Structure formats: C-alpha cells, structure tokens
Amino acid sequence: MRRWIPYILLVLIALPFLVMYVGFFMQAFGEGMHLGIIPEKFGFSNFRFLWQPIAWGLGKTTIWVTLLNTLIFACVSGAIVTVVCMLAGYALSRIEFKGRDFFMILQLFLHAVPGHILLIAIFFLLFYLKLLHRIPGVALARASLEIPLGVWIAKGFFDSIPWDIERSAMIDGCTRLQVWYKIFLPLVKPGIAAVFIWGFLFAWHDFIYVYTLLPGTVKLLSTLIQSLIATEVIDYGYLAALSVFYMVPPLVLFVYLQKALLKVPIFGGKGL
Amino acid sequence: MKNPNITDRKYLALSVFISPAVVLVILFYFVPVILTLLIAFTDMDRSLQWNFIGFDNFAKLFGLKGKDPFIGKIIKNTLIYIAGALPLTIGGGLLLSILSMKIDRNAGVFFRAIFFIPRAVPPVVWGFLWVWAFEGTRYGLFNAIRTALGLPVVHWFIKYPMLIVIMANGFLGISLAMLVFSSAIASIPRDLTRAAEIDGATDWQITRYVIIPMLKWPILTMTAWHLMSFVNSYVYIMLITNGGPYYATEVWSLYAYHAAFNRYRYGYGASLITVLVLVNIALLFIVLKAFGVRKMLSRGKIEV
Numbered sequence: 001m002r003r004w005i006p007y008i009l010l011v012l013i014a015l016p017f018l019v020m021y022v023g024f025f026m027q028a029f030g031e032g033m034h035l036g037i038i039p040e041k042f043g044f045s046n047f048r049f050l051w052q053p054i055a056w057g058l059g060k061t062t063i064w065v066t067l068l069n070t071l072i073f074a075c076v077s078g079a080i081v082t083v084v085c086m087l088a089g090y091a092l093s094r095i096e097f098k099g100r101d102f103f104m105i106l107q108l109f110l111h112a113v114p115g116h117i118l119l120i121a122i123f124f125l126l127f128y129l130k131l132l133h134r135i136p137g138v139a140l141a142r143a144s145l146e147i148p149l150g151v152w153i154a155k156g157f158f159d160s161i162p163w164d165i166e167r168s169a170m171i172d173g174c175t176r177l178q179v180w181y182k183i184f185l186p187l188v189k190p191g192i193a194a195v196f197i198w199g200f201l202f203a204w205h206d207f208i209y210v211y212t213l214l215p216g217t218v219k220l221l222s223t224l225i226q227s228l229i230a231t232e233v234i235d236y237g238y239l240a241a242l243s244v245f246y247m248v249p250p251l252v253l254f255v256y257l258q259k260a261l262l263k264v265p266i267f268g269g270k271g272l
Numbered sequence: 273m274k275n276p277n278i279t280d281r282k283y284l285a286l287s288v289f290i291s292p293a294v295v296l297v298i299l300f301y302f303v304p305v306i307l308t309l310l311i312a313f314t315d316m317d318r319s320l321q322w323n324f325i326g327f328d329n330f331a332k333l334f335g336l337k338g339k340d341p342f343i344g345k346i347i348k349n350t351l352i353y354i355a356g357a358l359p360l361t362i363g364g365g366l367l368l369s370i371l372s373m374k375i376d377r378n379a380g381v382f383f384r385a386i387f388f389i390p391r392a393v394p395p396v397v398w399g400f401l402w403v404w405a406f407e408g409t410r411y412g413l414f415n416a417i418r419t420a421l422g423l424p425v426v427h428w429f430i431k432y433p434m435l436i437v438i439m440a441n442g443f444l445g446i447s448l449a450m451l452v453f454s455s456a457i458a459s460i461p462r463d464l465t466r467a468a469e470i471d472g473a474t475d476w477q478i479t480r481y482v483i484i485p486m487l488k489w490p491i492l493t494m495t496a497w498h499l500m501s502f503v504n505s506y507v508y509i510m511l512i513t514n515g516g517p518y519y520a521t522e523v524w525s526l527y528a529y530h531a532a533f534n535r536y537r538y539g540y541g542a543s544l545i546t547v548l549v550l551v552n553i554a555l556l557f558i559v560l561k562a563f564g565v566r567k568m569l570s571r572g573k574i575e576v
Contacts, residue, residue: 006371006372007379009367010375013367014383014386017386018386019413020405023413024401024404083292085293087289088290088292091286095289097282097286110297110301112497112559113504113552114501114504116507117545118301118304118308118545118549120308120538121308121311122300122304124538125300125307143296144297144299147293176285176288177285204394205395207395212533225397226511229403229511230514234403234404236404236407239400239404240404243394243396243397246394246396
C-alpha cells in the first residue's frame with residue numbers, strides 16, 4: 001500500500017492538467033462539445049482557417065500571411081543568435097583575454113534579468129534606429145535577449161572539441177577566422193543546430209515583443225491568437241485548432257534539424 | 273616575454289569574434305537601461321517630445337506631489353503575487369521531484385513530462401488554456417464539468433483572479449524547479465538513503481533529513497532565480513487577466529507596461545521601470561553575495 005502513495009498523489013495533482021490537455025485536443029479536433037471535453041464527432045471544421053480568411057477586429061488576414069511573417073521573424077532571430085553566439089562562443093572558449101570571466105558572469109546576470117521589462121526603452125531605441133514596426137528590427141531586438149545564454153551554450157560546444165586539430169591547422173598557416181570557419185563549424189554542427197533551435201524557438205513563441213513593437217496590422221501567430229482570445233465571444237474550438245497549428249512548425253524543425261545536423265563528421269586523422 | 277605582434281593579432285581576432293555579441297548586449301541591455309533612466313525624468317507621451325520635468329514622476333510615484341491612486345494596490349498585488357507564486361514553485365517543485373523520483377523510472381519520466389508541458393508550450397497557448405479552463409460560462413472547461421454534475425457555474429475570474437494567475441505562473445515555475453531538483457536528487461549517492469533505510473528511517477525521515485539537506489544549493493538557486501523572475505513577470509498575467517478585473521491582478525511591471533503602452537505615458541512608465549531595475553540590481557547583489565558565482569566558471573582548457 002505504502003508504495004502506491006506517491007502514485008496516488010502524483011495522479012491527483014496531474015489530473016486537472018491531464019483533463020485540460022485532453023480537453024484542449026478534443027476542442028481542436030472535435031465538433032459539438034458536451035461537458036467541455038466530450039465531442040459529438042471528430043472532424044477538421046475547426047481548422048477552417050486553413051482555407052478561409054481569418055477575421056480579427058475589423059480586418060481580415062489569412063493564415064498563410066501570418067505563418068510567413070512568423071517564419072521570417074523566427075528565422076531572422078534564430079540566424080542572428082546563431083552567428084553572434086557561434087563567434088563569441090569560440091572566442092570565449094579559445095582566446096584568453098582580460099575581462100573574459102567578467103563577460104561570462106555578466107551574461108549570466110543579464111540572463112537573470114528578464115529583458116522584457118526594458119520594453120519601453122527598446123521601443124524608443126528601435127524608433128530612433130528606424131527599426132520600429134519592422135520585422136527584421138524587432139527580430140534583432142528579440143535575438144539579443146537570447147544572446148547571454150546562447151553564448152554559454154555555444155562555449156560549451158567549443159569547449160568539448162580537442163584543441164589538437166585547431167593547433168595543427170594554425171601551424172599549417174590558417175588564420176583564426178579560417179580555423180573557425182573551416183575546422184570548427186563542421187565540428188560544432190550539433191552546437192549550431194542547438195543554438196539555432198534555441199533562438200528560433202524563443203522568437204517563434206515570443207508574444208510581448210511582437211505585440212508591442214510591431215504595428216497591429218502585422219500579425220504573427222502569437223499575436224493573432226492573443227487578439228482572438230481578447231475578443232468578446234471566444235470560439236474555443238477554433239482557437240485550440242489554431243494553437244495546434246501554431247505549435248507544429250517548431251516540432252518539424254526540431255525533427256528535421258536533428259536528422260540533418262546531429263551527424264558529426266568523423267575524422268580518420270591521427271590522434272582522433 | 274610576449275611578442276607584441278602576436279598579441280596584436282590575438283586582439284584583432286578577438287575583436288572580430290566577440291564584437292557582435294558585445295555590440296548587441298550594449299545596444300539592447302545597457303542603452304535601454306540608460307534610456308529608461310532618461311525617459312523617467314520626462315513627461316514623454318505619445319507626441320514623443322523630450323520634456324524634462326525633474327523628479328516629478330518619482331514624486332508622484334511616492335505620493336509626494338500629486339498621488340497615484342493605484343500605487344498602494346499595485347504594491348500589495350505584487351507582494352501577494354510573489355508571496356503566492358514563489359512558495360508554490362519551490363514547494364511544488366520539491367514535492368513533484370521527490371515523488372516522481374521515488375516511483376518507477378519510466379512512470380517518473382511520464383509525470384515529469386506532464387508537468388514540463390507548461391514551459392514547452394508557447395505563452396499564448398498556456399494563457400489560452402487558463403482562459404478557457406476558468407471561463408465564467410458553461411463553455412469553460414471547469415464550468416462545463418460543474419454543469420454536468422448539476423452545479424451552478426462559478427465566475428472564477430471575478431472570484432479568484434489572483435489565485436488563477438498565481439497558479440498559472442507557479443506551475444510554470446514548478447516545471448523548471450522540478451527538473452533541477454530531480455537531477456539533483458538523481459545525483460545523491462544511493463548509499464546515503466540506503467544507510468538511512470537500514471537504520472530504520474521512515475520515508476518521511478529520509479526525505480526530511482537526507483534528501484532535502486542535500487538539495488540546499490539547488491533550492492537556493494531556484495529560489496533566487498524565481499524571485500527575480502516573479503518580480504519582473506507580467507507577460508502571462510497580461511495574457512490571462514490583463515491585470516483585471518479592475519486592477520485585481522495588476523502587478524508593478526504590468527502597471528508600468530500599461531502606463532506606457534495603453535495610456536501612452538512613457539515617462540511615468542519609465543519611472544516605474546527605473547524602480548524595478550533598481551530592485552533587480554539590489555536582488556542581484558544579494559544573490560552575488562550569497563553565491564560564489566566564480567565557482568561556476570570553468571576556464572578554457574588551453575591557450576593556443
């Protein structure tokens with residue numbers, strides 16, 4: 001009996017959430033709900049946004065424009081995080097310089113301070129940089145939030161690579177940039193994938209930056225869903241279906257990148 | 273003896289590698305802090321004119337000159353929110369990690385996955401789940417269940433708004449705390465719990481006197497981390513109740529956001545944020561004093 005107590009407690013705590021999650025999928029794929037979670041039949045009528053325009057406020061949009069906006073935003077942000085962190089991660093892993101420890105600690109603390117409290121100032125900053133209300137500008141601001149931890153992740157990947165290869169390349173006459181580009185990038189492909197997914201995912205999930213810094217006419221999936229929640233009459237089935245649609249692309253990306261990039265080239269060289 | 277030529281080349285390479293990160297960090301962390309500080313001393317509104325008014329915003333904030341009628345309620349809300357969400361996060365995280373580490377390994381992974389979902393789904397979807405679950409009509413999840421059982425509907429968001437936002441944020445915190453505590457429990461040597469078992473300790477005694485003392489550091493780090501996070505959090509509250517009904521869940525950072533972007537009083541919003549940034553810096557110093565952060569840094573293995 002006693003060994004069942006943990007199970008019972010866990011099930012009791014998890015039950016409301018399980019009901020919530022199951023109900024969410026029932027809402028998305030069901031039609032004619034009873035008791036909130038039991039549908040009359042299953043179907044895809046809640047996914048009608050795929051072939052019909054979406055009405056919000058007085059305007060209309062289609063899911064594909066919104067999806068494209070979100071993809072551009074997340075890819076730009078992910079790419080910025082990847083390039084910046086891969087460069088900085090190499091330097092922090094391999095080059096000894098004054099202030100390196102300080103820089104690393106600083107990144108940790110910056111990560112601890114949520115950047116979104118500085119939104120008022122970032123609004124003005126983007127305004128003066130003429131980047132406000134533009135997807136690439138907002139993507140840059142969003143990307144910078146993930147730099148502090150991204151740098152740590154990238155450094156970890158560089159740390160795990162033996163330095164022999166790099167030294168032999170430098171003895172053969174490579175410059176640092178060539179070493180980074182020709183030797184390291186192929187070796188840290190898993191790191192690149194990880195950092196890109198990191199940047200992409202947070203931008204894809206982001207709500208507050210997009211909501212505040214992009215004009216109301218440019219909707220991304222997150223702000224579209226929010227604006228549909230904030231209306232008077234909420235169609236829960238429709239919103240659940242939209243949420244399912246919103247959550248699929250990161251999963252696809254994750255599976256794809258795992259296959260494509262988690263293959264580390266195996267060297268046949270001496271000592272490796 | 274250092275070769276100056278090599279040193280020069282090293283710093284040239286270094287600047288190429290590190291400057292993008294440095295520029296972005298300065299541009300989007302340090303410049304905004306300074307900008308916030310400057311805007312806090314203006315009465316910036318939607319005309320975006322820089323009109324410096326000295327300490328008027330702060331005077332208003334502290335009730336010295338003109339009074340902000342909401343500030344007392346906002347402070348109270350913020351304190352209640354933190355006092356609710358922080359213990360929920362740490363206590364819930366501890367409970368779930370201890371329970372899920374005690375049972376069969378696969379079952380434990382299953383339960384941890386369930387409780388990690390809040391952090392894995394996008395914020396708007398998490399917000400949507402709570403809005404839907406606690407909807408005040410019979411279309412909401414819990415009211416639909418109540419209706420099925422023949423009970424009247426409850427207007428959850430009017431009756432328990434603060435409780436709902438505390439739970440919604442608390443379970444987000446729990447998902448991280450649970451993972452951290454679970455991996456810490458996994459690293460406790462089995463000998464210790466075995467020895468206690470042989471000595472006749474009960475499950476409760478093992479938990480209380482062996483496991484929890486071993487989790488001292490993870491508990492401290494998670495407490496510090498989530499304290500910072502709850503002091504500044506407003507995004508989920510905004511998505512779920514947007515501070516309502518009538519300021520019942522409006523916390524400090526959300527109030528600042530609303531002041532700036534809903535009422536276009538950027539100057540006043542920035543002064544609220546300035547206070548928040550000062551609180552953050554103070555908390556960081558306390559954390560820095562309490563922890564030896566330097567221990568967390570590993571040096572590069574080799575200098576080429």
